[in-house]
Amino acid sequence: MALSYYSVVFMALALSAPLAVLAGDPDILTDFIIPQNLGAENITGAFFTYTGFRPMFNMNMSMPMPSFMVAKASMAEFPALNGQSVSYAMLMFQPDSVNPTHTHPRSAELLLVVDGALSVGFVDTAGKLYTQDLDTGDMFVFPKGIVHWQYNKGTKAATAFSAFGSASAGLVSVPVTVFGTGIDDTVLAKSFKTDVPTVQKLKAALTPPPKKAHDASTAETSKLQNLTTIKSHLTTLQSFSVIVFLTMAALNSLSILAFALLALSAPLAVVAGDPDILTDFVVPEPVLGIPFNVTGDYFTFHGFRGSFNRSAPPHESFNVTKASVAEFPALNGQSVSYAALSFPPGSVNPTHTHPRASELLLLLRGALAVGFVDTAGKLYTQDLAAGDMFVFPKGTVHWQCNQGSGPAFALSGFGSAAAGLVSVPVTVFGTGIDDTVLAKSFKTDVPTVQKLKAALTPPPKTA
Structure with missing residues (x-):
């Protein structure tokens, strides 16, 4: 049976709609x-x-620098x-300095003050203002x-780190975007209910200087690279369209419904990030x-204050303080979270995975040896220094x-409000998996399995 025009439209909408509502x-289908x-042969721990x-980290904040x-x-x-759906920014504020009004179109921002104090705020889409004064160790989600x-x-410098649930959160500076990009004076005067001289005064202060020839050349190169990428995507899309068209031609009315349902559900498996929300x-x-x-x-979130209290007694073993949606409910729907990791000398954060997010670790103090194994079984390791x-x-x-x-202290940002944690040792040997299954899996004997289980099985929960 030939497909009707409406069937084609419905299927096209079914294929495209979920992409608009997922965050x-x-x-990616690779690690x-x-x-x-x-080339793959050139990828080592240094790449990561x-x-x-x-x-x-080595900068003297008492020296003259931009505000x-x-x-x-x-x-x-x-x-x-x-x-990997995660990224970082390090923000350094001299006294009386401001990070001007801006937005990040592709991600929420989870800011952690690591030194000094900051006053922060945002305005939601209903026009309501939210403000807060933060101290060292406090966290705020935008x-x-x-x-x-x-x-x-304040009167002393402040430093903060921001984690984003996107590898490219984007930045829109409100002052520069509005008054520094050439929008018509009359449009702005009417928009801001002011006069043209006021608009021109603001423009004079906010319009960036003309780009140099080198910058223009770089921009053209970037455009060419973008065009190449777009052409590649278009070629892929054209191939996909041919496949869809040929498939559609062979479908009857019942198949149309089934195919549309599959089209609606399939993108859920290939789009990353937490589900998007339709509110701020x-x-x-x-x-x-x-x-x-x-x-x-x-x-x-005040839960990290203790982690930044240097007068507190050091931890005797590895310790993690989490700021996920479970501890910080405001992260619900924001696709970002943090963890503070404290390592006494000789301590280890054991082998584990995070099923719902990549982890971007930033070492603040000390030194760490880190590593991971990809799904092809290749090991990547690296020694890290502060910064x-x-x-x-x-x-x-x-x-x-x-x-x-000496001790080490790190922050980890995740591109999910609940990245999840799977401890490999405890999951394998501490959850009651049959001894024979484990012995055969690890090519060892049952006594060895039982020895590992005795060390890794958590004690029974008390009533």
């Missing part, structure tokens, strides 16, 4: 993406390591993040795409019929180890 970067100019933050500085570790600076800012109104943030359910009162406190960053692809078995003589 996160597109998923990581190898750049075209590198970013050292661009080292100068910031506000940002160092980014996104896909542009750190190509290994391609497909929902995706909304206008927000940070301000150091998720408000908790009313308690006893009383609506939840959302203020700046709701978007603030270094390492990305562990989603779902791969990985670990961190402090082989030094």
Whole structure:
């Protein structure tokens, strides 16, 4: 039976619609993406390591510097993040400095103050203002795409790290975008209910200087690269369209419905990230019929303060403090979370995986040896110093180890509000899997399995 025009339209909509309501970067069907100019044989642990933050860690904040500085570790600076749905930024504020009003169109921002204090805020799409004063160790989440800012109104410098649930969160500076890009004076005057001289005054201060010839050349090169990428995608799309058309031609009316249902569900398996939300943030359910009162406190997490208290006694073994949706409900729907990792000398974060997110680890103090094994069984290892960053692809078995003589402290950002944790030792030997199954799986004997089980089986829960 020939397909009707409406059947074709319905199927096209079915194929495309889910892409518009799912969050996160597109998923990848490999552990990581190898750049075209590198062969697989050239990929080592160094590819997954970013050292661009080292100068910031060695910077003397008492020396003259710009009032506000940002160092980014996104896909542009750190190509290994391609497909990993996570990135970082390091923000340094001199006293009385501001990170001006801006948005990130592709990700929420989870900001952690590691030194000093900041005043932060955002405005939701209903026009409501939320503000909060943060101290060292505090965290604040800015929902995706909304206008927000940070301000150091204190007398000492402040430093913060921001994690994003995208390898390329994007940045839209509100002042520069509005008054520095050539929008017509009259349009702006009418929009802001002011006069043209006021608009021109703002434009004079915010319009960037003309790009140099080198910049133009670089831009043209970038355009050509983008065109090449677009052509590649179009070729793939054309091939896909031919397949769809030929498939459609062979379908009867019943098959159309079945195919459309498959089309609606299939993209769910190939698009990464937490499900998107159709609001700025998720408000908790009313308690006893009383609506939840959302203020700046709701978007603030104080649970890391202890991790930044250097006078506190050090941990005797590896310790992790999590800031996921379970501990910080405001992260619900924001596709980002944090963990603070403390390593005494000789301690290890044992082999584990995160099934729902890649992990971007930033070493703040000390030194760590890290590594992971990809799904082809290849081992990647790297030694990290303070200021270094390492990305562990989603779902791969990985670990961190402090082989030094001093303590180490790291932050890990995840491109999910609930990345999940699968401890390989405990999952395999501490959950009651049959001894014979394990002995055969690990090509050993039952007594060895039982020895491992005795060490790794958690004690029974008390009533």
